[in-house]
Amino acid sequence: MNAPATFPDSRIPRPDGTLPQRLVVVGNGMAGCRAVEEILARDPARYAITIFGAEPRVNYNRIMLSPVLAGEKTFDEIVINDAAWYADNGITLLSGDAVVAIDRAAKTVIAASGRVEAYDLLLLATGSDPFIIPVPGKDLAGMVTFRDLDDVDKMVRAADSGGSAVVIGGGLLGLEAAHGLSLRGMKVTVIHLMPTLMERQLDEAAGWLLKAELEARGQSILTGADTAEIIGKDGHVSAVRLKDGRVIDADIVVMAVGIRPATALAKQAGLEVGRGILVDDHMVTSDPAVLAVGECVEHRGTCYGLVAPLWDMCRALADHATGAPTGYEGSVTATKLKVSGIEVFSAGDFSGGDGCEDIVMRDAARGLYKRVVVKGDRLIGAVLYGDTADGAWYFDLLRKSVDVSDIREALIFGQAFASGGGALLDPNSAVAALSDDAEICGCNGVSKGKVVSCIARGAHSIDAVRAGCKASASCGSCTGLVESLLAVTLGDQFAGERGARTVCKCTSFTHDDVRRLILEKHLKAIPAVMQALHWSTPDGCASCRPALNYYLVCAWPGEYDDDQQSRFVNERMHANIQKDGTYSVVPRMWGGLTNPRELRAIADVVEKYNAPMVKVTGGQRLDIFGIRKEDLPAVWADLNAAGMVSGHAYGKSLRTVKTCVGSEWCRFGTQDSTGLGVQIEHMTWGSWMPHKFKIAVSGCPRNCAEATIKDFGIICVDSGYELHVGGNGGIKVRVTDLLGKVATEAEAMALCAAFIQLYREQAWYLERTAPWIERVGLEHVKAGLFDDPGAIAALAARFAHSQSFMQDDPWAKRAAGADADLHQHLAEVRPLELAPMELVR
Amino acid sequence: MIGDWLDIGPVSQISPGNARTMPVRGGREVAIFHTLNNEFYALVNACPHKGGPLSQGIVHGTVVACPLHNWNISLKTGEALGEDKGCVPTIPLRIDAGRIYLLRSAVIAPAPAG
Structure with a gap:
């Protein structure tokens, strides 16, 4: 650093002869400049303003970097405030000069160039830093983050020479980077730690649809993939190795796993910092002369990484800084993915749960998934995939906490439908209001008029309508509409009950329908079934998940990936749970035959693991009781060694x-x-x-x-x-x-x-x-x-x-170490009397 | 503040739809859940019905179905849902920078079910 140099006071006196207060802003990004704009709008003469920016350029719209990368916009188009704006408002812009220290006692900031600037009021808008996962190779050339225009330039240059790109992180930013690189002709692989994309913004169903769409566009999406190492060649990245051993070639690696509030400067200055710089409702830090705003702050326990809360914060900040404090109370946020042609929207809390009602609508033909979450009379969350036209309306209902009880039934159909009025709220009335040529059954092209005349000719049940005019005879998704038509046409004569039992409350389809459609529509994953068959819940329930898992196992042997999370405990643990939470273990004895070696191995296991009971079963086997889940793999290893395999006493098998x-x-x-x-x-x-x-x-x-x-x-x-x-x-x-x-x-x-x-x-x-x-x-x-x-x-x-594909001993795999997390405790807590608590792994 | 929270390691230790357990010497075993919707919850690992290990149940939405008798227990409140009545203590949990933290005092002595 150069020797500190204090610049002469260049403030222009106000008409009353007083000098304006000095406002120094650290950060020339969206938050810093917006705050300045808000202050100027309230009181243009109040402050002499100096803005420090680490990047050597004027203020631009950072969230539009994705369209720049995709080649859809130029840098000039995303500039918010050009050089003239700074000049016109008398703002001193010191770009390309990062502030490196704050002296709160002297009320000065010190920049990298050595420049020292005095302040009366300091505003920290340092934003956030990309989070870099600490893997070997993270510092190689060809590793980039996705944060500023320099990063975009690096990516564009890499794409010019073609080749492969690996994007680590399947969140909002990572997917936008992947999209841009893909449009620029690179072969893109996205590596994502979690099993579904954008898991913070989307639920499982929408994340699955997004993955299918991106794959259809030629990107490779690896979910549940943990990066082990960035492999380098001559100091430049050449590939990424995953913890499961897979290696993916890469000419460039984009790290987009998340951001962290940039708090180093504040921390060093002794300001109170949690995850972000702690601020009150007026964006004041622990020092009344220092304000902070944007992604670098923590307000009421929350750090924001989106742009909308920032506008709200800047308003509250400007109100406070101009002497008319109002206060910021936190923001409800909404997310939209900026990937052209893919519409994704989410807002609020869509985790569901107690007192919440999920309303789900799926339209497989149009690739739509809509889910709104209602609690009491309020909308509290929404996830939209495929058509986000109503996103703004839902967000408005959510933010203003509008009482939606009057439009609840129609809510999922969107603003146009819900504002249609009371007549449409009852499904039967809605169907009655349809015109005669409205299509009821898309599969067989049957209009409402045809269904009604079929009913009039004597078809008084669903089956009779199916036989008479083919409506609801194929995929069955219009069964509800046909039922409504029966009710409307026949009045009280129509009992309304369906013949067969549905799989569970999540669907209107029967077991037979589901099994048939899995085959007909080539459905090969649980989320695929739920989407294609219009499941009314986001991820099913404890009844339908195991059923769907079995139906898929049966329909697609060797192709379907068994979903462990959809199996009952015994099948997941390959043993029988007992009332005390321990397990019983039954090795296979073919036809009920055994021999001294097997009996010795069983006797040894009983002694070694202190099994309190051994019992001869009705099926001519020996059942070893009282084995703890963490001992199961070792027990199985001992039994395997004597030639015995799983007895499947625990399975639907x-x-x-x-x-x-x-x-x-x-x-x-x-x-x-x-x-x-x-x-x-x-x-x-x-x-x-x-x-x-x-x-x-x-x-x-x-x-x-x-x-x-x-x-x-x-x-x-x-x-x-x-x-x-x-x-x-x-x-x-x-x-x-x-x-x-x-x-x-x-x-x-x-x-x-x-x-x-x-x-x-x-x-x-x-x-x-x-x-x-x-x-x-x-x-x-x-x-x-x-x-x-x-x-x-x-x-x-x-x-x-x-x-x-099935005759593969599941015990042998577990004994060899597979799925160890299902057996081992995470840790053990041993509270000690004098020392702090100890955590033992 | 930090001192009141017990760091039990990275979120990646629990795959979505699963739960893992943490015995507490002299206390009650804790189950930490990771839902398919990517949220984390911690409960005492015992169903209010017959003490079944909730960690071994099927997780759907923010509910776990007890592996012994299929009671549905809310991960958010610990309460039995539907016709069943009962409640298991929940343990305050927070996620910070990819790590899971449990409220230390609640781990040692879970609040009585309310």
């Missing part, structure tokens, strides 16, 4: 194949029931099903394996094998139905596989074979297996294909 000793030992045995049971268990283990599934093989009609109360039971007779299905020994005992009789083991196994697959493909989630067969009828099951001579082979082949 094949549980056990129970056998008797059969012709090998029993004097009554007719066939090798034990050997067949072992073979069947090897064929069927590991398969996920709608519900648990039990098999038994008895060697003679004495039926010691109790095959006639199993989901699939085989009773061996002299001439072959009787196959029984749909038995249940639970709350409601049901004896099996005889499916048929076959002569060979191979035929018995093929029919077993085919029956299981039919059940897997057709039953509703959490429906055992017994209620399934009672619902659809044994004849339906037989028709599915026997009508088409190729059906059994085709079903068995689909089962085998699915099994090729």
Whole structure:
């Protein structure tokens, strides 16, 4: 630093002869200049103003850097105040000279050039700094942030030579950077730590839609991806390595993971600083002569990174600085993504929860997702994807805390509809008000007039309308409209109840509809199903998530990524939770057979982990009780070492194949029931099903394996094998139905596989074979297996294909360290008497 | 202020839709949840019904379904939702610069359910 030099006082005396007060502004950005504008608008003569700016240029609109990067605007177009503005208002602009220290006692600031400027009132508007994640390689050439025009210049220059760009951070700024680089011809990969994009502004459903759209535009989006290292070559970035080992080539790496209030100067000057510079409602810091505004401040516990709150702060600041204090009370913020052609809007609190009602509207055909959150009579949050035209209206309702009880029902349809008045509020009246040529069913092109005349001809139920005019016969999303038409046309004659049960309260679709549409529409992820089928909740519930997960596992073997968060605890932990929160562990014993090595391993586990109980189960296995979740992987490793795999006693899956000793030992045995049971268990283990599934093989009609109360039971007779299905020994005992009789083991196994697959493909989630067969009828099951001579082979082949992905011991993966976070505690707290609390990891 | 908060590490330790646990010696185990909507909550890890470990339940919205008997517990208030009645203590939590902080006093002695 040069020697400090104090500049002569150049203030021009006011008409009354007094000198104006000296206002020094640190920061020539949007907040600093806006504050000055607000002050000038109130009292142009009050202050002699000096503005320091670290960037060597006039004040520009930082939020418009994204369009500059995208080539949609030039720098000149985003300048807010040009040089003439500073001159006209008598402002001294010291750009390219950063303030490095404040001497509050002397009331001066010291700049990097050595310049010392005295103040009566100091305004800190230092903004924020990009957050750099501390990974190896972060200082290599070719690493840029996205904060100012210099960063944009670096990106534009890199894009001129083409190649690949990696953007770290899938938030607002990162995606805008990615969009700009992509438009400039670079191959862009976005790396985002969280599983959905813009998770602070969007909910899961909207984040998923955004990802799909960006991918369709050619960007690679890697979510749930944690950066391990920036790899360099000759001092310049060349690639990014992720913690999972993946390496992505990069000629430029943009770090856009977030911002931090720039507080160093304030801290050094001894001002009170939390996350940001602490200010009161008048933007005054802990020193009454120092004000602060913008992204660098913390007001009532909140730091803002958006532009709208800044305007509110500047108004309050100017009111205070000109002697008419009003006060700032915090801002409600809204976000809009500036990526051309993609409309995303969010505002307020959309986390939902107690006392909040979510209203969701999805239109898959138009790619729309709208969600508004209402609490009491007020709108408290909104997320819009695809059409943000009503964003401003929602934001207004939210900010002004307008009572929306009168327009609640119509709220989700937007301003135009909601302002239509009371007649439209009742859905039936809304439908009644539609013109005759209004389209009801988009899939089959059926107008309201056609549906009404179909009803008039005698179709008095949904099914009859579907049969009569095809309305709601395809995707079913217009079922509600057709119901309303039935109600309007028939009046009290229409009972209004739907035939089949819906999956849960989140949807109007039945299990069968959902299963059919998953296949027809090639839906391969839970958010995709929820969007395409107009789910009325943002992320489903504890009923539909596991059901959808199973339906997708069944529909797309090998393609669908199983969603662990949609599985019940037992399936997620691969063990059975007990009332005290510990788990029981059942290793597989094929057909109920075991040997000394397995028994020794089980005995060792029981002793080593102090299992308080071992129990022989009804399915001919040994169940080890009282294992803590953190010990499960070690227990499994020990059992794996003895050759045992998961027994799936915890799953909606094949549980056990129970056998008797059969012709090998029993004097009554007719066939090798034990050997067949072992073979069947090897064929069927590991398969996920709608519900648990039990098999038994008895060697003679004495039926010691109790095959006639199993989901699939085989009773061996002299001439072959009787196959029984749909038995249940639970709350409601049901004896099996005889499916048929076959002569060979191979035929018995093929029919077993085919029956299981039919059940897997057709039953509703959490429906055992017994209620399934009672619902659809044994004849339906037989028709599915026997009508088409190729059906059994085709079903068995689909089962085998699915099994090729399923028969992978889940215990072995956990024992090897997978999903360790599901087992380990985060930490342990051990409060000590004298020392501060200790946290043990 | 900082001294009253216990830093339990980065947010990335808990994947969305999951919960992790923290035993407290001489106290009650705490469950820290990360919702699909990317919010964090901490509760005593015991359902008001039969003490089931809430950390092991399915998280949907701001609700966790207890793994033992499927009671739905609000992550925001700890209260049982729907027909069920009961409440589990919540522990004040805040996120700062990507790290999770729990209110120290509440971790040691959770407020009685109110």
